[in-house]
Amino acid sequence: MKDRFNLYRFASPATFYPLAGALIPYFAAVSVVFGLAGLYLGMLVAPTDFQQGEGYRIIFIHVPASWMSMFIYLVMAFWAAIGLAFNTRLSGMMAQALAPTGALMAFLSLWTGAMWGKPMWGTWWVWDARLTSELILLFLYIGYMALTAAIDDARRADKAGGLLLLVGVVNIPIIYFSVKWWNTLHQGSSVNLTKSSMAETMLWGMLLMAMCFWMYSIAVAFMRVRTIMLERERNTDWVKTLLAGDEK
Amino acid sequence: MIHWNSFSDFLAMGGYGFYVWGSFGVTALIMSIEPIMVARNRKTTIARLKRQLRAESRAENRNNAE
Numbered sequence: 001m002k003d004r005f006n007l008y009r010f011a012s013p014a015t016f017y018p019l020a021g022a023l024i025p026y027f028a029a030v031s032v033v034f035g036l037a038g039l040y041l042g043m044l045v046a047p048t049d050f051q052q053g054e055g056y057r058i059i060f061i062h063v064p065a066s067w068m069s070m071f072i073y074l075v076m077a078f079w080a081a082i083g084l085a086f087n088t089r090l091s092g093m094m095a096q097a098l099a100p101t102g103a104l105m106a107f108l109s110l111w112t113g114a115m116w117g118k119p120m121w122g123t124w125w126v127w128d129a130r131l132t133s134e135l136i137l138l139f140l141y142i143g144y145m146a147l148t149a150a151i152d153d154a155r156r157a158d159k160a161g162g163l164l165l166l167v168g169v170v171n172i173p174i175i176y177f178s179v180k181w182w183n184t185l186h187q188g189s190s191v192n193l194t195k196s197s198m199a200e201t202m203l204w205g206m207l208l209m210a211m212c213f214w215m216y217s218i219a220v221a222f223m224r225v226r227t228i229m230l231e232r233e234r235n236t237d238w239v240k241t242l243l244a245g246d247e248k
Numbered sequence: 249m250i251h252w253n254s255f256s257d258f259l260a261m262g263g264y265g266f267y268v269w270g271s272f273g274v275t276a277l278i279m280s281i282e283p284i285m286v287a288r289n290r291k292t293t294i295a296r297l298k299r300q301l302r303a304e305s306r307a308e309n310r311n312n313a314e
Binding site: 043044045046047048053054055057058061062065100101104107108111112115116118119216219220223224226227230231234239240243244247248 | 249250251252258261262263264267268270271272274275278279282283286287289290291293294297298300301
Protein backbone atom coordinates (compact mmCIF):
# COMPACT_ATOMS: atom_id res chain seq x y z
CA MET A 1 0.00 0.00 0.00
CA LYS A 2 1.26 3.43 -0.93
CA ASP A 3 1.58 5.83 1.97
CA ARG A 4 0.60 8.85 -0.10
CA PHE A 5 0.19 12.24 1.57
CA ASN A 6 -3.51 12.89 1.67
CA LEU A 7 -5.02 16.12 2.95
CA TYR A 8 -8.39 14.47 3.62
CA ARG A 9 -6.67 12.36 6.25
CA PHE A 10 -6.69 15.42 8.54
CA ALA A 11 -10.48 15.56 8.36
CA SER A 12 -10.46 12.54 10.65
CA PRO A 13 -10.40 13.45 14.37
CA ALA A 14 -7.83 10.73 15.09
CA THR A 15 -5.27 12.43 12.84
CA PHE A 16 -6.31 16.02 13.47
CA TYR A 17 -6.07 15.64 17.25
CA PRO A 18 -2.28 15.17 17.50
CA LEU A 19 -1.66 17.65 14.67
CA ALA A 20 -3.63 20.38 16.47
CA GLY A 21 -1.85 19.53 19.72
CA ALA A 22 1.55 19.91 18.08
CA LEU A 23 0.62 23.23 16.45
CA ILE A 24 -0.88 24.99 19.51
CA PRO A 25 2.46 26.13 21.05
CA TYR A 26 3.56 27.65 17.73
CA PHE A 27 0.33 29.58 17.23
CA ALA A 28 0.49 30.78 20.84
CA ALA A 29 4.13 31.88 20.52
CA VAL A 30 3.54 33.66 17.21
CA SER A 31 0.50 35.38 18.70
CA VAL A 32 2.59 36.72 21.61
CA VAL A 33 5.34 37.94 19.26
CA PHE A 34 2.87 39.72 16.97
CA GLY A 35 1.06 41.14 20.00
CA LEU A 36 4.24 42.57 21.55
CA ALA A 37 5.35 44.05 18.22
CA GLY A 38 1.88 45.49 17.58
CA LEU A 39 1.63 47.00 21.06
CA TYR A 40 5.12 48.48 20.73
CA LEU A 41 4.28 50.16 17.41
CA GLY A 42 0.75 51.13 18.34
CA MET A 43 1.18 52.27 21.93
CA LEU A 44 4.78 53.55 22.00
CA VAL A 45 5.77 54.64 18.48
CA ALA A 46 2.65 55.64 16.51
CA PRO A 47 2.00 59.40 16.41
CA THR A 48 -1.01 61.24 17.85
CA ASP A 49 -4.08 61.33 15.62
CA PHE A 50 -4.78 64.85 14.40
CA GLN A 51 -8.52 64.54 15.09
CA GLN A 52 -8.87 62.12 17.99
CA GLY A 53 -5.71 62.79 19.97
CA GLU A 54 -4.45 59.74 21.87
CA GLY A 55 -7.97 58.30 22.18
CA TYR A 56 -7.71 56.74 18.74
CA ARG A 57 -5.29 54.11 20.15
CA ILE A 58 -8.31 51.98 21.02
CA ILE A 59 -8.29 51.15 17.30
CA PHE A 60 -5.42 48.70 17.90
CA ILE A 61 -7.79 46.31 19.64
CA HIS A 62 -11.17 47.49 18.41
CA VAL A 63 -10.52 46.74 14.73
CA PRO A 64 -8.78 43.36 15.25
CA ALA A 65 -11.55 42.21 17.62
CA SER A 66 -14.24 43.33 15.18
CA TRP A 67 -12.55 41.65 12.23
CA MET A 68 -12.13 38.42 14.18
CA SER A 69 -15.76 38.47 15.37
CA MET A 70 -16.90 38.54 11.72
CA PHE A 71 -14.22 36.21 10.37
CA ILE A 72 -14.76 33.52 13.03
CA TYR A 73 -18.47 33.56 12.21
CA LEU A 74 -17.71 33.03 8.52
CA VAL A 75 -15.42 30.11 9.36
CA MET A 76 -18.14 28.59 11.55
CA ALA A 77 -20.69 29.02 8.75
CA PHE A 78 -18.23 27.37 6.35
CA TRP A 79 -17.90 24.37 8.68
CA ALA A 80 -21.67 24.29 9.12
CA ALA A 81 -22.14 24.13 5.35
CA ILE A 82 -19.55 21.34 5.03
CA GLY A 83 -21.16 19.46 7.89
CA LEU A 84 -24.69 19.73 6.49
CA ALA A 85 -23.58 18.81 2.97
CA PHE A 86 -21.17 15.94 3.68
CA ASN A 87 -22.12 14.92 7.21
CA THR A 88 -18.49 15.09 8.35
CA ARG A 89 -17.72 14.59 12.03
CA LEU A 90 -15.02 17.22 12.34
CA SER A 91 -17.09 20.17 11.10
CA GLY A 92 -19.51 20.33 14.02
CA MET A 93 -16.65 20.08 16.49
CA MET A 94 -14.82 22.93 14.75
CA ALA A 95 -17.87 25.20 14.80
CA GLN A 96 -18.47 24.44 18.46
CA ALA A 97 -14.83 25.09 19.37
CA LEU A 98 -14.86 28.49 17.65
CA ALA A 99 -18.15 29.83 19.03
CA PRO A 100 -17.04 31.03 22.51
CA THR A 101 -13.99 32.80 21.07
CA GLY A 102 -16.16 34.44 18.42
CA ALA A 103 -18.61 35.58 21.08
CA LEU A 104 -15.78 37.07 23.16
CA MET A 105 -14.45 38.90 20.09
CA ALA A 106 -17.91 40.33 19.40
CA PHE A 107 -18.16 41.39 23.04
CA LEU A 108 -14.70 43.03 22.90
CA SER A 109 -15.67 44.82 19.70
CA LEU A 110 -18.75 46.26 21.42
CA TRP A 111 -16.94 47.02 24.67
CA THR A 112 -13.99 48.83 23.08
CA GLY A 113 -16.44 50.54 20.71
CA ALA A 114 -18.37 51.90 23.69
CA MET A 115 -15.13 53.05 25.35
CA TRP A 116 -14.24 54.80 22.10
CA GLY A 117 -17.69 56.21 21.40
CA LYS A 118 -18.09 57.92 24.76
CA PRO A 119 -15.21 60.42 24.39
CA MET A 120 -15.56 60.87 20.60
CA TRP A 121 -19.35 60.88 20.08
CA GLY A 122 -20.43 61.69 23.63
CA THR A 123 -22.33 58.43 24.04
CA TRP A 124 -21.54 54.81 24.95
CA TRP A 125 -24.15 53.44 22.59
CA VAL A 126 -26.42 54.42 19.71
CA TRP A 127 -28.89 52.21 17.86
CA ASP A 128 -27.31 52.72 14.50
CA ALA A 129 -26.72 50.16 11.78
CA ARG A 130 -23.09 49.23 12.54
CA LEU A 131 -23.49 48.90 16.29
CA THR A 132 -26.84 47.14 16.16
CA SER A 133 -25.74 44.56 13.58
CA GLU A 134 -22.61 43.80 15.66
CA LEU A 135 -24.85 43.31 18.70
CA ILE A 136 -26.97 40.90 16.64
CA LEU A 137 -23.75 39.02 15.82
CA LEU A 138 -23.07 38.61 19.54
CA PHE A 139 -26.63 37.29 19.99
CA LEU A 140 -26.12 34.86 17.09
CA TYR A 141 -23.04 33.44 18.82
CA ILE A 142 -24.89 33.15 22.13
CA GLY A 143 -27.92 31.67 20.38
CA TYR A 144 -25.76 29.07 18.62
CA MET A 145 -24.08 28.05 21.88
CA ALA A 146 -27.38 27.86 23.77
CA LEU A 147 -29.05 25.87 20.99
CA THR A 148 -26.27 23.29 20.63
CA ALA A 149 -25.95 22.97 24.42
CA ALA A 150 -29.69 22.32 24.73
CA ILE A 151 -29.65 19.32 22.36
CA ASP A 152 -28.14 16.19 23.89
CA ASP A 153 -27.41 14.30 20.69
CA ALA A 154 -24.24 15.83 19.22
CA ARG A 155 -25.18 15.13 15.60
CA ARG A 156 -28.60 16.76 15.95
CA ALA A 157 -27.08 19.68 17.83
CA ASP A 158 -24.63 20.19 14.95
CA LYS A 159 -27.45 20.17 12.41
CA ALA A 160 -29.66 22.63 14.27
CA GLY A 161 -26.72 24.87 15.11
CA GLY A 162 -25.46 24.66 11.53
CA LEU A 163 -28.80 25.86 10.17
CA LEU A 164 -28.78 28.79 12.58
CA LEU A 165 -25.23 29.67 11.49
CA LEU A 166 -26.13 29.57 7.80
CA VAL A 167 -29.23 31.72 8.24
CA GLY A 168 -27.32 34.20 10.38
CA VAL A 169 -24.49 34.59 7.88
CA VAL A 170 -26.58 37.26 6.10
CA ASN A 171 -25.72 39.51 9.04
CA ILE A 172 -22.00 39.60 8.15
CA PRO A 173 -22.24 41.68 4.93
CA ILE A 174 -24.76 43.88 6.74
CA ILE A 175 -22.18 44.63 9.45
CA TYR A 176 -19.42 45.14 6.93
CA PHE A 177 -21.27 47.45 4.54
CA SER A 178 -23.48 49.15 7.14
CA VAL A 179 -21.26 52.24 7.17
CA LYS A 180 -21.80 52.60 3.42
CA TRP A 181 -25.47 51.65 3.16
CA TRP A 182 -26.80 53.77 6.00
CA ASN A 183 -26.05 57.09 7.60
CA THR A 184 -24.26 56.11 10.73
CA LEU A 185 -22.27 57.71 13.50
CA HIS A 186 -19.60 55.05 13.00
CA GLN A 187 -16.73 56.19 10.80
CA GLY A 188 -16.04 54.44 7.49
CA SER A 189 -13.26 51.89 7.26
CA SER A 190 -9.75 53.34 7.53
CA VAL A 191 -8.18 50.51 5.60
CA ASN A 192 -9.04 48.70 2.43
CA LEU A 193 -7.07 46.67 -0.05
CA THR A 194 -5.89 49.55 -2.22
CA LYS A 195 -5.46 52.52 0.07
CA SER A 196 -5.25 53.45 3.69
CA SER A 197 -6.00 56.74 5.40
CA MET A 198 -3.66 55.94 8.29
CA ALA A 199 -0.06 56.78 9.06
CA GLU A 200 2.32 53.93 8.30
CA THR A 201 3.15 53.03 11.92
CA MET A 202 -0.55 53.11 12.86
CA LEU A 203 -1.39 50.79 9.99
CA TRP A 204 1.39 48.33 10.83
CA GLY A 205 0.49 48.39 14.51
CA MET A 206 -3.08 47.53 13.65
CA LEU A 207 -2.17 44.78 11.20
CA LEU A 208 0.23 43.20 13.71
CA MET A 209 -2.48 43.26 16.36
CA ALA A 210 -4.90 41.69 13.89
CA MET A 211 -2.38 38.88 13.28
CA CYS A 212 -1.98 38.49 17.05
CA PHE A 213 -5.77 38.12 17.50
CA TRP A 214 -5.90 35.72 14.57
CA MET A 215 -3.19 33.42 15.91
CA TYR A 216 -4.69 33.64 19.41
CA SER A 217 -8.09 32.53 18.08
CA ILE A 218 -6.56 29.56 16.26
CA ALA A 219 -4.60 28.47 19.35
CA VAL A 220 -7.62 28.68 21.67
CA ALA A 221 -9.96 27.01 19.17
CA PHE A 222 -7.47 24.15 18.71
CA MET A 223 -7.24 23.72 22.48
CA ARG A 224 -11.01 23.62 22.72
CA VAL A 225 -11.57 21.30 19.75
CA ARG A 226 -9.20 18.72 21.22
CA THR A 227 -11.31 18.48 24.36
CA ILE A 228 -14.51 18.28 22.30
CA MET A 229 -12.94 15.46 20.25
CA LEU A 230 -12.12 13.39 23.33
CA GLU A 231 -15.61 13.92 24.69
CA ARG A 232 -17.45 13.05 21.49
CA GLU A 233 -15.20 10.21 20.39
CA ARG A 234 -14.87 8.65 23.83
CA ASN A 235 -16.17 5.31 22.59
CA THR A 236 -13.61 4.99 19.80
CA ASP A 237 -10.41 3.02 20.07
CA TRP A 238 -8.08 5.94 19.45
CA VAL A 239 -9.53 7.94 22.37
CA LYS A 240 -9.54 4.89 24.66
CA THR A 241 -5.88 4.28 23.86
CA LEU A 242 -5.06 7.93 24.57
CA LEU A 243 -6.96 7.93 27.86
CA ALA A 244 -5.36 4.67 28.97
CA GLY A 245 -2.00 6.41 28.47
CA ASP A 246 -0.88 9.57 30.22
CA GLU A 247 -2.84 12.07 28.13
CA LYS A 248 -3.02 15.38 29.99
CA MET B 249 11.34 56.87 18.08
CA ILE B 250 9.29 56.61 21.27
CA HIS B 251 6.35 58.97 21.10
CA TRP B 252 6.04 59.68 24.84
CA ASN B 253 8.09 62.09 26.97
CA SER B 254 7.38 60.40 30.29
CA PHE B 255 5.68 57.40 31.77
CA SER B 256 2.94 59.57 33.28
CA ASP B 257 2.25 61.02 29.81
CA PHE B 258 1.88 57.46 28.58
CA LEU B 259 -0.56 56.59 31.37
CA ALA B 260 -2.61 59.76 30.85
CA MET B 261 -3.03 59.08 27.11
CA GLY B 262 -3.68 62.76 26.49
CA GLY B 263 -6.70 62.73 28.78
CA TYR B 264 -8.16 59.56 27.28
CA GLY B 265 -6.50 57.28 29.84
CA PHE B 266 -9.73 55.89 31.28
CA TYR B 267 -11.10 54.91 27.88
CA VAL B 268 -7.86 53.58 26.40
CA TRP B 269 -6.87 51.56 29.49
CA GLY B 270 -10.47 50.50 30.06
CA SER B 271 -10.40 48.98 26.57
CA PHE B 272 -6.96 47.38 26.82
CA GLY B 273 -7.53 46.18 30.39
CA VAL B 274 -10.72 44.27 29.64
CA THR B 275 -9.21 42.84 26.45
CA ALA B 276 -6.11 41.63 28.30
CA LEU B 277 -8.28 40.15 31.04
CA ILE B 278 -10.47 38.22 28.62
CA MET B 279 -7.57 37.02 26.50
CA SER B 280 -5.76 35.66 29.55
CA ILE B 281 -8.79 34.12 31.28
CA GLU B 282 -10.15 32.33 28.19
CA PRO B 283 -7.10 30.06 27.64
CA ILE B 284 -6.96 29.30 31.39
CA MET B 285 -10.61 28.27 31.41
CA VAL B 286 -10.19 26.15 28.28
CA ALA B 287 -7.16 24.40 29.83
CA ARG B 288 -9.03 23.80 33.08
CA ASN B 289 -12.05 22.43 31.25
CA ARG B 290 -9.73 20.06 29.36
CA LYS B 291 -8.23 18.79 32.61
CA THR B 292 -11.58 18.04 34.25
CA THR B 293 -12.95 16.46 31.05
CA ILE B 294 -9.95 14.13 30.73
CA ALA B 295 -10.16 13.17 34.41
CA ARG B 296 -13.88 12.37 34.04
CA LEU B 297 -13.40 10.37 30.84
CA LYS B 298 -10.57 8.39 32.45
CA ARG B 299 -12.79 7.60 35.45
CA GLN B 300 -15.58 6.44 33.14
CA LEU B 301 -13.19 4.30 31.13
CA ARG B 302 -11.82 2.61 34.27
CA ALA B 303 -15.34 1.97 35.56
CA GLU B 304 -16.28 0.41 32.22
CA SER B 305 -13.28 -1.88 32.11
CA ARG B 306 -13.90 -2.99 35.73
CA ALA B 307 -17.49 -3.86 34.81
CA GLU B 308 -16.24 -5.77 31.80
CA ASN B 309 -13.77 -7.75 33.90
CA ARG B 310 -16.53 -8.70 36.34
CA ASN B 311 -18.73 -9.90 33.49
CA ASN B 312 -15.90 -11.97 32.08
CA ALA B 313 -15.22 -13.54 35.49
CA GLU B 314 -18.81 -14.65 35.94
